[in-house]
Amino acid sequence: MIPHTSKKHALALDFGGTKLAAGVVNIETGEISALVRKSTPAEQGAQATLQTMLAAGQEAVKRSGLESQILRVGVSFGGPVSKDRTTVLHSHHVADWDGIRLTDQISQVFGIPAYMDNDANAAALGEWHFGAGKGAENMVYIQVSTGVGAGLILNGQLFRGSALAGEFGHIIVQPGGPRCACGRFGCVESLCSGWALARDGKAALREAPLHSPLRELCAGDLDQISAKTVIEACRRGDAQAEAILQRAFTGLAIGIANVVSLFDPDTLVLGGGVTRAQDVLLRFLEPALQEYLHPLSKGRFVLKFSELNGMETLLGAALLA
Template sequence: MAMVLVLDFGGTKLTAGVVDTAVYHSGSLTWRAYKRVYSPAHGDARFDMEAMVALAHELLAGEKATAVGISFGGPVDVATGTVRLSHHVAGWENVPLPEIVASEFQTVVRIDNDANAAALGEWRFGAGRGVADLLYITVSTGVGGGWILGGRPFRGYNSMAGEIGHMVVDPAGPHCLCGKRGCVERLASGPYMAADWAETSGQQEGVTGQDVAIMAAQGNREARRILERGAWALGVGIGNAVNLMNPSQVILGGGVIKSGVHWWEVVRRTARETALPQAQVDIVPAALGDDAPLWGAVALVETT
């Protein structure tokens, strides 16, 4: 029996799972073992690595993994198997993570970034089953994306495809940390919406993107304006992506998709208006939630 170990290095949490391939071939998405721990506020790559290895050995309980799949929360050069960096955790610059993990567990290792892994997970096990061409977008702390094209993952020339978060949709919009103005991420991500609300309301601390969505639902006009602007930016980004690539499905994941019916209406309407009439698309919520990258890591091992 094949036993696959999968690891998800998030910006703030580490998750590991073990799955019997016999089980997932039967169509049942169940973990043999599964555990999530949180990274300390000032951790680094070394801490994350040691904590993850301990977690994995705990889940394996002495058995041997036949393969390891890794989802990493940051840019990865898939061709060379190198983590480029993490935007959240120090010390990840140019780390050959698959090599280190292969040495630890003495087996084959595959890696991808979390958005690509989530796209693969949703395509193989979730909302995108049977779809040949899809774009997965996570709308969360940041906004990222991953492609399935022609029934397989598409990563681009040097594994940088899918960065819809830094598509400019409003060149006169607010400045983004990336150096440009009016990126999708700058307008649609949770922390940026929270920061914009805090700035206009004068309330400086502790507001989250979720709070903005709740205040908008309660009738707060400024919160509603910020939330609608985020949904509009995402909708323009989706419509532009549809004009460029003509996928038949766009899957949305991440915490911000829980912002309510009105948010979904604005995203869908704006995308429909931005895309050409002949290039329409289904925009649907992710089915696997926070575990999409982990299931994608399972699929990574399966397909390689």
């Protein structure tokens, strides 16, 4: 039997806007040996979310049986973090996170050092090391889930700017468009994020015909409408859902065209829950990319989907450690 080397396991914690995940990751192979998932108690605020996550982390450590070999914690946070990556700047989805020194609190509980980055940067690292971005020199990872973000690998390194690089979700692509979580109007996130699609689906239901796929899928109940409902309604030929997704993914395509012009990536990876509906996404995204990409950018990069089944953020968090 080959003895375990002490440096290859890390506890990874992924703070998402709707879901929390904790796992023990072998950072050489990407194998996750214990995975604990919880819903984010978003309405109860930051402290409740933190307590839920700490309990999940402890459970993951215990279940992995590797307690003595875990020497670091890697943390992905669903929102911007400070330049020194110790402190949460803000969460658009859960109240009271601003200014919390998250790495200190986590390291105190587990008694080992903790390292943090935002979720899109973590996911970009995960995808670059273990997934669709393997071998890329210049890679843009775009995450479309509850919120929208991006992680940039430039010249073979994660690019953080002065702290906030990669806030792709808040590039304005439709001036005067819908209000965004950031308070402005027409950001990418305000058009194609999970919350934006749910908002548009609910608005559509109020004006939906008596018989429509959208109405049937949610049995006429506004609260049942999520991004998934809108995507499924579109698959069933719902005209309102098609219009919502046409606008949403056109906005995404304009954002992508701008980012491609700026960074000239060789690889562009799409990840996050909304991008798992590849059939529906590509139906709107491909023609919009043809329309909005600079002619010289066409054919210069490969468009890929995440290959890590939603685990890219957790795996990337482990790599931070």
